[in-house]
Amino acid sequence: MDSLTFQNMSKAYGGVPALQDVTLALKGGRVHALMGENGAGKSTLIKCIAGVVRADDMRVEKDGHAIPLASAQDAQAADFRFIHQELNIVPQVSVAENILLGRRFPRRFGVAVNWPVVRARARAALMFLGADHIDVKALAGDLSPGDQMLIKIAAALVTDPKTDHQADLYVLDEPTAALTGEESELLFDVIARLSATGAAVLYVSHRIDEVFRICDDVTVLRDGRNVSSCPIQETTKDQVIRDMTGRDVRDAYPQRAQPHAATVTAQLTSVQTPRLRDVSFELKAGEVLGVAGLSEAGQSELLDVFMGLEPVVSGKARLLGRKLPSDPAAAWQAGVAYLPKERRRQGLMLNMSIQANILAPHLHTHGLVAKAGRERRNALTMSAKMRMKYDSIDQPVGQLSGGNQQKALFARALHGQPKLLLLNEPTRGVDVGAKFDIYQTVRDFSAQGCAIVLTSSDLPEMLGMCDRILVLQDGQQTALLDCASLSSADLLSHFYAPAAKV
Amino acid sequence: MLGFVAILVFFTIQLPDTFLTARNLINISQQLSMLAVVAATMTIVMVMNDFDLSVGSMASLAGIVAATLFAMEYPVWVGLVGALLVGVAGGLFNGFLVSIVGILPFVATLGTLTVFSGAAFLISDGKTIFGRDIPAAFSGFARGGIEMGDIKIPFLTITAGLVILVCWFVLEQTNFGRRLYAIGGNKEAAHLAGIKVKRLRLIAFGLTGLGAAGAGLMYAARVASANPTQGSGLMLDAIAAVFLGMTMSRQGEPRVVYTLIGVLILGILDNGLTQMQVDSYIREILVGLIVIAAVAIASLSKRSSA
Numbered sequence: 001m002d003s004l005t006f007q008n009m010s011k012a013y014g015g016v017p018a019l020q021d022v023t024l025a026l027k028g029g030r031v032h033a034l035m036g037e038n039g040a041g042k043s044t045l046i047k048c049i050a051g052v053v054r055a056d057d058m059r060v061e062k063d064g065h066a067i068p069l070a071s072a073q074d075a076q077a078a079d080f081r082f083i084h085q086e087l088n089i090v091p092q093v094s095v096a097e098n099i100l101l102g103r104r105f106p107r108r109f110g111v112a113v114n115w116p117v118v119r120a121r122a123r124a125a126l127m128f129l130g131a132d133h134i135d136v137k138a139l140a141g142d143l144s145p146g147d148q149m150l151i152k153i154a155a156a157l158v159t160d161p162k163t164d165h166q167a168d169l170y171v172l173d174e175p176t177a178a179l180t181g182e183e184s185e186l187l188f189d190v191i192a193r194l195s196a197t198g199a200a201v202l203y204v205s206h207r208i209d210e211v212f213r214i215c216d217d218v219t220v221l222r223d224g225r226n227v228s229s230c231p232i233q234e235t236t237k238d239q240v241i242r243d244m245t246g247r248d249v250r251d252a253y254p255q256r257a258q259p260h261a262a263t264v265t266a267q268l269t270s271v272q273t274p275r276l277r278d279v280s281f282e283l284k285a286g287e288v289l290g291v292a293g294l295s296e297a298g299q300s301e302l303l304d305v306f307m308g309l310e311p312v313v314s315g316k317a318r319l320l321g322r323k324l325p326s327d328p329a330a331a332w333q334a335g336v337a338y339l340p341k342e343r344r345r346q347g348l349m350l351n352m353s354i355q356a357n358i359l360a361p362h363l364h365t366h367g368l369v370a371k372a373g374r375e376r377r378n379a380l381t382m383s384a385k386m387r388m389k390y391d392s393i394d395q396p397v398g399q400l401s402g403g404n405q406q407k408a409l410f411a412r413a414l415h416g417q418p419k420l421l422l423l424n425e426p427t428r429g430v431d432v433g434a435k436f437d438i439y440q441t442v443r444d445f446s447a448q449g450c451a452i453v454l455t456s457s458d459l460p461e462m463l464g465m466c467d468r469i470l471v472l473q474d475g476q477q478t479a480l481l482d483c484a485s486l487s488s489a490d491l492l493s494h495f496y497a498p499a500a501k502v
Numbered sequence: 503m504l505g506f507v508a509i510l511v512f513f514t515i516q517l518p519d520t521f522l523t524a525r526n527l528i529n530i531s532q533q534l535s536m537l538a539v540v541a542a543t544m545t546i547v548m549v550m551n552d553f554d555l556s557v558g559s560m561a562s563l564a565g566i567v568a569a570t571l572f573a574m575e576y577p578v579w580v581g582l583v584g585a586l587l588v589g590v591a592g593g594l595f596n597g598f599l600v601s602i603v604g605i606l607p608f609v610a611t612l613g614t615l616t617v618f619s620g621a622a623f624l625i626s627d628g629k630t631i632f633g634r635d636i637p638a639a640f641s642g643f644a645r646g647g648i649e650m651g652d653i654k655i656p657f658l659t660i661t662a663g664l665v666i667l668v669c670w671f672v673l674e675q676t677n678f679g680r681r682l683y684a685i686g687g688n689k690e691a692a693h694l695a696g697i698k699v700k701r702l703r704l705i706a707f708g709l710t711g712l713g714a715a716g717a718g719l720m721y722a723a724r725v726a727s728a729n730p731t732q733g734s735g736l737m738l739d740a741i742a743a744v745f746l747g748m749t750m751s752r753q754g755e756p757r758v759v760y761t762l763i764g765v766l767i768l769g770i771l772d773n774g775l776t777q778m779q780v781d782s783y784i785r786e787i788l789v790g791l792i793v794i795a796a797v798a799i800a801s802l803s804k805r806s807s808a
Contacts, residue, residue: 307694327698328693328694328695328696328697329696329697329698330696331696332695332696333696338694338695340691340694345688345690345691346690346691346694347688347691347694348687348688348691349683349684349686349687349688349691349692350687350688351687351753351754351755352683352684352687352753356680356683356684356687360681360684360691360692360695360696360697361695361696361697363677363680363681364677368676368677368678369675369676369677370674370675370676370677370680396753412695
């Protein structure tokens with residue numbers, strides 16, 4: 001396939017336009033980035049291409065010939081493959097079954113599943129991705145998020161040998177959102193292999209550095225319209241950000257606050273837990289401490305220590321001059337606020353109102369019986385402080401965009417002036433504009449003396465936001481670095497540095 | 503909601519002389535009072551996406567416990583308190599299995615359904631306890647009421663009304679209730695947001711058990727006897743009522759007020775069809791189909807709007 005163009009794409013939901021006359025021109029063998037803030041129309045565009053949502057108007061031409069695209073079957077027939085943002089694998093079944101999920105399993109004697117063939121085909125797909133370290137018989141749920149993402153890609157790759165078609169288009173929607181740096185690298189290799197087959201790749205990401213590394217062309221959407229579209233060499237990061245936001249975002253990371261107060265918020269000395277070893281640090285009020293390392297080196301567990309979710313086995317640990325809380329309820333009471341890693345699974349009650357979501361940990365503050373008026377005022381104040389966008393505070397939080405959902409979690413965490421704020425991937429799947437709001441809020445709270453422990457797979461973000469970074473290797477603390485003169489490369493080298501064996 | 507009005511209008515037209523009379527409505531309210539109590543307290547666990555299959559056999563057991571205590575010539579209050587304590591204990595046991603041990607509510611309460619039912623047979627020796635063993639002060643309650651002009655509002659109706667009011671207050675006006683909704687919204691997120699999920703689930707099941715026992719006592723008082731199977735019809739009707747109610751709320755969450763409407767729909771259907779002399783087997787088929795239709799329409803319309 002040489003060229004694939006989508007023209008005059010328009011879609012309105014209940015009279016509100018989500019896409020207006022958008023054009024997207026893809027070429028075989030090239031990786032095309034689709035960028036835009038949350039709500040710019042990226043998701044709608046992908047849904048139209050997938051045939052999940054029927055566009056009000058759209059012309060599709062493959063190599064100059066018009067093709068129909070009104071249903072998911074049409075998209076399948078046109079050899080389009082989709083890898084969606086959320087990890088939708090079935091954790092209870094094997095890797096091989098996940099890869100062939102939704103397809104007709106090869107059979108023996110007409111009825112029985114031919115397992116050797118199923119496994120062989122799954123193995124072939126993984127092999128192509130360079131991911132032959134994954135055992136096709138393992139349960140998908142036991143794999144790391146990165147390997148799970150590879151399974152999804154493998155699932156998109158698998159073809160029916162009888163109708164041996166190569167895919168013509170791969171759409172990857174925020175594939176690195178759940179991945180660590182190292183896993184992302186593997187994915188970039190895979191993308192290179194996919195485009196080498198002659199297929200077009202449409203790559204949707206908020207991470208501008210990635211886009212400039214691996215993409216050949218970039219199209220930017222804003223408010224449902226084309227803003228710019230060009231080969232990536234002809235533009236710059238600043239220009240793309242301007243195109244996305246319609247404004248200049250000079251420095252993504254706001255200036256650090258004044259030097260910290262001398263008060264110590266938390267102190268850990270040689271702490272050992274089921275998953276962590278040798279953790280020692282002192283966290284001062286207003287300080288931002290980053291926790292970094294390779295995928296699942298214990299970052300989440302270190303945050304969990306302060307929530308009472310990771311019990312301290314030995315060593316000394318004090319929080320605000322007291323023992324560590326024993327469960328999340330006690331932690332919130334003690335002034336610890338937690339922003340969990342997986343916002344939909346661990347953070348939000350999606351069907352419930354924005355107000356209920358913000359107030360969930362703070363219901364005790366007003367006594368036994370609900371005080372409707374005061375609570376509403378508090379929720380409104382917090383959501384305004386986070387610059388959330390919504391129709392009504394009673395709207396289910398699941399209807400909001402990803403960035404606004406994340407802001408709702410921030411509004412929850414910052415309600416009631418926490419003394420320690422735990423942030424696990426605070427800007428995952430959040431657009432540039434919302435990111436800036438979030439960074440500014442984090443700075444404001446640190447300036448007010450709130451201590452912050454932050455972990456993120458986005459290294460520039462860690463370097464931009466943190467005062468110090470604690471490096472973990474397989475649960476062991478191996479370094480505690482000052483961020484002032486630290487580069488990405490320095491930090492990365494610490495992830496891999498051989499740990500000093502004691 | 504519209505369906506509810508439609509059913510009312512339908513029976514009013516079909517049964518002009520008997521349906522919409524104060525006497526009949528009071529009759530309905532009294533017949534429904536037990537179901538209303540069970541359904542309202544069932545709502546408490548269903549708010550958390552849990553449910554309790556054991557309420558019917560718990561109601562039977564509570565009636566038997568009270569009647570047995572009466573037969574042993576304890577005063578009335580001892581019988582009542584004893585039965586309610588059994589209810590709380592049984593409910594907490596459900597809660598323990600579901601929340602602390604971590605068994606699925608379906609399996610746990612299916613098990614306790616059998617246990618409670620067996621216990622009721624064991625205590626009563628499989629016989630109905632009636633006649634002189636049941637004190638007049640107990641059964642008289644069910645026949646009494648507050649006179650208002652020429653109509654009498656039965657105590658059973660008033661009791662049900664009070665229980666519904668308390669459940670509504672607890673679920674919608676207290677922090678306890680809103681934490682239960684948060685648990686229903688997302689258990690893991692609720693736990694991480696500092697809500698004591700285990701403890702609250704335990705308490706909620708205890709309350710449902712208490713409600714079931716209360717309904718069992720009301721039933722025993724009304725028929726002035728206790729029999730080890732008399733509560734068994736309550737469980738399915740109560741769950742059906744909550745499901746009907748869930749179709750009316752905005753996000754499909756259970757709410758006490760809508761549960762009450764669900765109870766009324768079931769009761770009015772039953773009463774109206776009986777008066778129209780529809781065969782009781784056909785009546786059951788109709789009621790089942792109407793419940794399915796209501797839930798189906800609600801889920802189909804939700805899908806088209808999403």
